[in-house]
Amino acid sequence: MTRAGIIGYGVSIPHWRIKTTEIARVWGKDGEHVAAGLGVKEKAVGGFDEDSATIAVEASRRAVKMSGIDAQKIGAIYIGSESKPYAVKPTAATVADALMAGPDLMAADYEFACKAGTAGIQTCLGLVKSHMIDVGLAVGADTAQGRPGDALEFSAASGGAAFLVGREKIIAEINHTYSYTTDTPDFWRRQHEEFPMHAGRFTGDPAYFKHVVSCAKKTMEIAGTQASDYAYAVFHQPNGKFPVRAGQILGFSKEQIQTGLITPVIGNTYSGASMIGLAAVLDVAKSGDRILCVSYGSGAGSDGFDLTVTSEIVRHKPVAQVQDLVAKKEYIDYATYIKNRRKLKSL
Amino acid sequence: MWRNIPERYNLLGTHCQTCGKYYFPMRRVCPTCRRKGKLVDAKMPETGKILSYSQVFVAPSGFEHETPYFLAIVELANKATLLTQIVDSKADVVKEGARVELVFRKIYEDSPEGAIAYGYKFRVV
Ligand SMILES: [Zn+2]
Numbered sequence: 001m002t003r004a005g006i007i008g009y010g011v012s013i014p015h016w017r018i019k020t021t022e023i024a025r026v027w028g029k030d031g032e033h034v035a036a037g038l039g040v041k042e043k044a045v046g047g048f049d050e051d052s053a054t055i056a057v058e059a060s061r062r063a064v065k066m067s068g069i070d071a072q073k074i075g076a077i078y079i080g081s082e083s084k085p086y087a088v089k090p091t092a093a094t095v096a097d098a099l100m101a102g103p104d105l106m107a108a109d110y111e112f113a114c115k116a117g118t119a120g121i122q123t124c125l126g127l128v129k130s131h132m133i134d135v136g137l138a139v140g141a142d143t144a145q146g147r148p149g150d151a152l153e154f155s156a157a158s159g160g161a162a163f164l165v166g167r168e169k170i171i172a173e174i175n176h177t178y179s180y181t182t183d184t185p186d187f188w189r190r191q192h193e194e195f196p197m198h199a200g201r202f203t204g205d206p207a208y209f210k211h212v213v214s215c216a217k218k219t220m221e222i223a224g225t226q227a228s229d230y231a232y233a234v235f236h237q238p239n240g241k242f243p244v245r246a247g248q249i250l251g252f253s254k255e256q257i258q259t260g261l262i263t264p265v266i267g268n269t270y271s272g273a274s275m276i277g278l279a280a281v282l283d284v285a286k287s288g289d290r291i292l293c294v295s296y297g298s299g300a301g302s303d304g305f306d307l308t309v310t311s312e313i314v315r316h317k318p319v320a321q322v323q324d325l326v327a328k329k330e331y332i333d334y335a336t337y338i339k340n341r342r343k344l345k346s347l
Numbered sequence: 348m349w350r351n352i353p354e355r356y357n358l359l360g361t362h363c364q365t366c367g368k369y370y371f372p373m374r375r376v377c378p379t380c381r382r383k384g385k386l387v388d389a390k391m392p393e394t395g396k397i398l399s400y401s402q403v404f405v406a407p408s409g410f411e412h413e414t415p416y417f418l419a420i421v422e423l424a425n426k427a428t429l430l431t432q433i434v435d436s437k438a439d440v441v442k443e444g445a446r447v448e449l450v451f452r453k454i455y456e457d458s459p460e461g462a463i464a465y466g467y468k469f470r471v472v
Contacts, residue, residue, distance in 0.1 A: 047434060053465065054450075057451040057465075085463055097353075098357065098465070330437065339412070
């Protein structure tokens with residue numbers, strides 16, 4: 001069987017942050033209480049001129065630089081997002097031109113709530129393993145929106161990650177991938193509606209935990225592994241609490257989960273969330289480390305990945321490490337946040 | 348607007364092989380060598396420094412919601428110069444000589460229904 005895996009990756013996290021306590025102040029809520037309950041201290045907010053396309057481009061350019069490949073080698077680009085700048089016009093084409101990767105490539109935007117980016121990794125893996133293409137690019141990027149005053153507003157954030165999948169100079173081999181999918185109405189956004197709806201507390205047990213845990217178990221069964229075989233585990237992170245509990249259910253220690261847990265300091269970047277977590281793990285991983293990564297998308301499904309870091313990792317350094325991007329920040333107040341995210345109808 | 352995507356997205360400019368100068372945006376004729384100039388496409392470097400700047404408080408139509416913002420003349424590493432917005436950078440770091448790097452941002456959208464133009468801006472490193 002042909003080996004394939006990640007040959008480069010890049011992350012984009014906007015410069016601006018808003019604290020959970022600042023959002024709570026505006027709505028007369030106890031900010032410390034909300035932050036502790038969600039496990040989210042602050043979130044990343046895109047600037048006035050940022051959207052999921054600009055975030056996808058920044059992450060993708062970093063991935064290409066890290067891999068050292070000529071962008072013309074990219075044979076497919078898939079962008080996963082639920083906050084596309086256009087309802088009908090592919091972000092993938094914008095990314096292709098911004099990388100000077102076109103015009104000879106396959107390209108499409110994917111949709112599956114927060115797991116559309118990892119679905120792109122699976123597609124690239126299939127195309128690369130079957131030798132239809134040499135290198136594929138999968139991106140998860142969002143500028144997530146919560147309705148002002150809604151619980152989602154405390155966590156919905158902006159950010160993204162890009163992964164290049166190839167057969168040569170693999171830094172993390174994808175040994176196995178598996179997906180778990182059911183029709184579950186936990187979270188949705190109807191056509192022409194600006195903000196998503198969610199089924200409140202329902203989004204916990206029957207949705208997130210059922211899918212993430214089932215997918216992780218089956219992925220490990222296929223791989224013939226158990227929790228103790230992994231140096232790191234990364235789960236989709238809509239808040240700071242869910243992934244920790246999912247890890248506990250599956251028998252992972254806090255140490256195995258901590259490195260890939262980024263939502264507490266940047267918020268839930270939706271399609272970007274599990275992929276940024278995986279990037280944070282690869283930033284520090286060593287040759288031989290095994291990683292389990294499980295995404296989750298409402299609606300609902302999970303994609304599981306069993307990866308092994310190779311010795312190639314020492315020859316490819318990320319352009320920007322996740323922890324450095326997390327640290328590089330400036331705080332804005334609620335009014336600036338509303339202006340930047342264009343929640344005022346006149347904007 | 349889509350015609351100059353290589354310039355706006357990737358800073359594709361012009362190099363004169365006769366005198367060695369770089370130009371952005373693209374030129375059809377080298378201002379120094381005139382007809383003797385041999386021009387080829389060249390991707391501009393992604394870093395440079397601020398030569399001069401100003402902060403815009405009253406913006407032209409289409410940019411009103413972005414004020415206040417910084418406009419700067421940036422000298423790229425190959426000495427080509429360009430006019431650009433400086434983003435993600437507070438007033439105390441935007442100064443003459445500050446090192447900047449290329450970013451990809453929304454430049455303009457004519458309305459919520461209209462097309463979005465993306466392109467280059469810079470930020471202080
Ligand atoms: Zn010349």
